[in-house]
Amino acid sequence: MTTLLVAEHNVIALAPSTLSALMAAHQIGHDVHVLVAGKNIASVADAAAGLSGVSKVVCADADCYEHTLAESMGDLIVQLSEHYSHIIAPSNSDSKDFMPRVAALLDVGQVSDICAVLSADQFKRPIYAGNAIATVTVLDDKKVITVRASSFDKASQQNDQACVIERVDYVADNTVSHWQSDDITESVRPDLAGASRIVSGGRGVGSGESFALVEALADRLGAAVGASRAAVDAGFVSNDLQVGQTGKIVAPDLYMAFGISGAIQHLAGMKDSKVIVAVNKDEDAPIFQVADYGLVGDLFTVLPEMTSKL
Known part of the structure; x- marks a missing residue:
């Protein structure tokens, strides 16, 4: 089977956490497809196609994915999930919103914030504020996982040959939530x-x-x-x-x-x-x-x- 990695990006470039999650995906041991969702994200999809070990990029470019709303992203990922055994994403404020929805719609459990991959169905994750590490074995056919980026090295951004980019026309029908505004703090310092x-x-x-x-x-x-x-x-x-x-x-x-x-x-x-x-x-x-x-x-x-x- 194949792993679907949901990329984190800012419309301009991939976030470093995506490279860490990609390393976790490689350790799982399957082919890796990267989902890039958003609006006007052609450059990000091209960057994802150049990542080492990525066999396909799935690009969903539509207005409904611009603000990464849980309802839209969840429906999109479930729509694509049929051919994937693992669905993973970097652990961040967005994935904490849409990944539980994906798990619920697929009727499976979620493994959150993994810090190590032991096998395709066994992972380690911190509990009790990091004072203990739990080993979790997942019995579901589909594994929904978020990755603690700080626990994994970053995968290489160099690929000998860019992989194919597949455009997805699916538009999520979201009448539940609506984006109102973003309150963004600008800083010249590093993120x-x-x-x-x-x-x-x-x-x-x-x-x-x-x-x-x-x-x-x-x-x-x-x-x-x-x-x-x-x-x-x-x-x-x-x-x-x-x-x-x-x-x-x-x-x-x-x-x-x-x-x-x-x-x-x-x-x-x-x-x-x-x-x-x-x-x-x-x-x-x-x-x-x-x-x-x-x-x-x-x-x-x-x-x-x-x-x-x-």
């Missing part, structure tokens, strides 16, 4: 979910004004800015910067944490980072248990000094 370097601040930063110290270091490093849930709840920064179980799951090459104590839900979102640097005035802070480098000190002294030396 938090795919950044190779992240500088995060927590409750210890003290205020939104003081968060400028975190942002200054991030700008010097060319890094994304993150925050703990406590900092977001306190109103220091917007919630799109939250790292953790209820925010974004990240695994950059470098993660720097200032004034973050290390609550379980935050550690679940960043403990897979390659190198973790923590600065906190409390030497017993839990984050030091996962940090590669820890400094007990006042962040209001350490942050400006680090920034000035770069």
Whole structure:
């Protein structure tokens, strides 16, 4: 059988999480078809056709798929599902919306947020905020799966020969939901979910004004800015910067944490980072248990000094 990978993209380019999900699809061991759905997405379909190990790209270009509504995407994927044994997607806010609908319409269970592939029907996924890893065996004929992108390397973007692109004319009849508007925050910094370097601040930063110290270091490093849930709840920064179980799951090459104590839900979102640097005035802070480098000190002294030396 064949695996259908639902690509994440921004209309201009494929998201890095798609490459990680493609690696998971390769490990399952079947032929891989990539579904690119949206409006005016010809360039994205061409990019998907050049990915290593992809045998076909299914392109659904229609107005109803422009905003990735669960009803439209769910109906489209179910319409295409007959010839696929596995349907997978990167775990993100969109797939958390439409993939459960796909599973329900197919009357199968969903395996969410897998972090390892053991076989075509057996996977590992984190539970209890990442404190335990469950091995899940799927008995359904069709497997509906979301992939934790930070747990997989990215597949190659180079293919010796671009594969065929198949156009799909199916238009989902969605009268249930309608797109109203998007409230998008523009930033010159790297996207938090795919950044190779992240500088995060927590409750210890003290205020939104003081968060400028975190942002200054991030700008010097060319890094994304993150925050703990406590900092977001306190109103220091917007919630799109939250790292953790209820925010974004990240695994950059470098993660720097200032004034973050290390609550379980935050550690679940960043403990897979390659190198973790923590600065906190409390030497017993839990984050030091996962940090590669820890400094007990006042962040209001350490942050400006680090920034000035770069």
